[in-house]
Amino acid sequence: MTRVAYLCADPGVPVFGTKGSSVHVQEIVRAWRGTGADVTVYCARRGTDRPADLADLDVVEVPPNSAPAGAAREQAIENAALALVDEVLHRGCGLVYERYSLFSPALSVLAPVLDIPSVLEVNAPLIEEQQRYRQLVDVKKAETVLRRNAGTADVVACVSEPVVRWVRERLPAARTVLVPNGVNVHRITARQPGRRNPDHLTVAFVGTLKPWHGVPGLLHGVALANALTPDPACRWRVLVIGDGPGREDLERLAATLGVEAEFTGAVPPDAVSGLLDRADAAAAPYPAGVVGQDDYFSPLKVYEYMAAALPIIASAVGQIPSILEPGRTGILVPPGEPAAVAEALTRLAADPALRERLGSSARADAAQRFSWDGVLARITRSLPPVRRVVA
Template identity: 30%
Template sequence: MTDMPAAGVLPPGGYGKKMKKVAYIYNSRHSVELKSFLAQEPPGVETTLIELNDLFSHIKKFVFGCFRRFDRVVLVSYDLATQPMLFFLVCLVLWLAGGKAYLTDLQGRWERVSFCSLLFKYLPAFLRELVLVPYFIRQAKKDLAGINGDCAPAAQNRIARLPGGTKIAYLRTDHWFGISAGGSVAHTAGVAGGFLGLGCRLFFISTDRLPWLAETGMPVYLVKPDGVVRSLPELPELAYNRRLIKAGREILAQERPGLLYQRYSLNNYAGLYLAMECNLPFVLEYNGSFPWMARHWGRPLWFAKTAAAVESRVCRLSDLVVVVSAPMKEELARRGVEEDRILVNPNGVDPGRYSPLVDGSGVRGRYGLAGKTVVGFTGTFGKWHGADKLAEAAALLLSRPEGRERLRFLFIGDGPLLPEVKAAVSSFAENCIFTGMVPQEEGPRHLAACDVLVAPHLPNPDGTPFFGSPTKLFEYMAMGKGIVASRLGQMGEILAERRTALLVEPGNAAALAEGIWRLAADRCLRLALGENARREALAKYTWEKHAGRILAALRDRGRFSVTQ
């Protein structure tokens, strides 16, 4: 959870006179922090909450139906200095506001905006960025052309200095800010913990603070975007490359790592550039194609061709590309990446953190779950997570008297589909608990409060193979709980029917409901499946084993001298 200054919940001098209709525009990741703002509203104020994803998904509704509807509109950002699409958001805030309009963030900044500030501050900045688009694209092409495998130091000369206690530079370049939980957090923390467990030393270079790594004591070098480019989508990521290259040179010279590891992010080639320039072996963690994910799970990229070109170039020239599933390897091979450079390495879990020994009684007590069979789901409510199908299954089960009496559904997390999921079970509000986003460290206790855990993932909308390796799957397994999961992709390969889980047809709410009820009614089966699943996780899917496979792949490919 983000620490927010108490003074930051009101603008300097307050809001002034009481207003009847107020709207807050916010990101679902910060719904907990939003409560601090709402608590300042006087009684009788009609408050409307507009989630950012919902705003852009239903833009016509807001443009044509909400002109000057609210007496006050407040945009709550994590950090205004890095807020993407800021020009468009200012336009929308002013469009919706019949009275005062504000921008604020969780760092305590406030700005009152008006049509004058739009005209003389935000519009010129937006026009400047439009003019700079060709420059940034040309710069990226120039940099990528300079990263040429033929003229770069030969792979055999880039020796990974990896004796016991080696130092690894981990680049986290995502332009996602203020994230405290979710699959990306679990994966980043897990990989780092895996390397630490093997005796390696790590330091991070990151776009944002990483409070969830504080307990590890790993150094984190913060290289934030400069905020000059923030109105057009995808341009901040391109512009960030030169900033990171400049700062990264100094950091790498100071730390002198033996290996550079990067979690690939949209439009980022700085990691590969630095590795080539500093003569370091480069491991790229690739979690899927950004143009594909944007097209099918979000909004198509504005500069999709540039994003695809950067992505392909970086993957082709990396010394090792780590992917979580076989379909990802096949996709990269079709794009020209040499197969012997690609390591299929499923996600993992920390079995000490996620364990049957974790006490979930506090969570059960908080939500009044004593004596009930609790069915749990955790996720960021993306389109592929299947939370909407779980809601359908819950409605089917709760329509039965015995289901309403016995079952409680615990939805852990927040995200784009949350309103849709809540609406689907609105008739059974007493049986469905929505926790909102919980900090990563609270995740195990919430899972421990459950009796049955569900992974209802959905197939890709374009019919291509499901390429995910859900971190929740391995966390569920390590908790030793009964699991109901979609028979889909890697999940159907790792889980064994009636041995480690019950597998159901993806997208079939009735089959999902049947599987949930079967485990809810059979405690012995839940325990047996859970014990087997944890045993499997410990044997194959810990983060230490994940990290070990990366180091082994470097050694086995003969490119590097790797010792431990």
């Protein structure tokens, strides 16, 4: 039995939380446990929404010392990561798997000392993200930590081609492998066919309410679609599953546009499937150029919509065109164009058979192509033969 030390030293990622990053942590842990591995999670933030199937998961938490921001906060994160290293060294393990976090040198310390296989999972260009959306004081240290971890890791698992390029720009010799995200088709179950409400249609959005998710474009698209629909039963309402700093602005915008919108707030991952079952379609309305020239994300929400057997309207950016096949598993629209969203909504409203056909095909693809077990298998197969583990 492989003893896996899963490390996440990012205090912004609660292991048991409602964020997409929290879902990612939990699903990779489930995939490891599914191979028979004994997993211990070492983290900066445990969180409070522990799923029942992870009730027995061993979790070691070392939160950073309180520091409001700036250099002191960055040093506190590094110190907490090193304290987690001490915990791993004390308990021992046979493989170290670290979710890349700013200022955590854990993998580069542990793997050589223990002489064990190691995986660095990189989900985003965190250095640029931190500079753009928050604050990054010690850029040099952040770059150095990344290069050391990536240079030590037997595999650097990257969620998208832009992330692969971002790592290789800093360390051309890094042993990168492209591994997009996945979905748990047992957690997100297939929606039953048919309308959810005879009086209206519902389009769902799942995610954190931040600018780069494009919810304003969805609201504008719904308003345009509704304005062109003579049949009240074919008008759309919006179900927003998630929370974030943009919620109040979005609520005001929906009211201004006359769009009926329900905001659920943050919900535990186990509640998402039931909420999606109330929808007739789902949207991933990413705008153009919010994050940067390259859209680096691997959208968990799209995989979840597929598993829920929902027809999907999604912006043709980043990985989405490689995930959804237009006309078979979804409808692709140009990013940042509410009129195109409105056209897609109008098409779906008028064609119930299309809604069911798209949803059914999407569910089949989710099960066959995008399981988390498959994600982990691609990572472990990329370990050098002398480092390979059974998975």
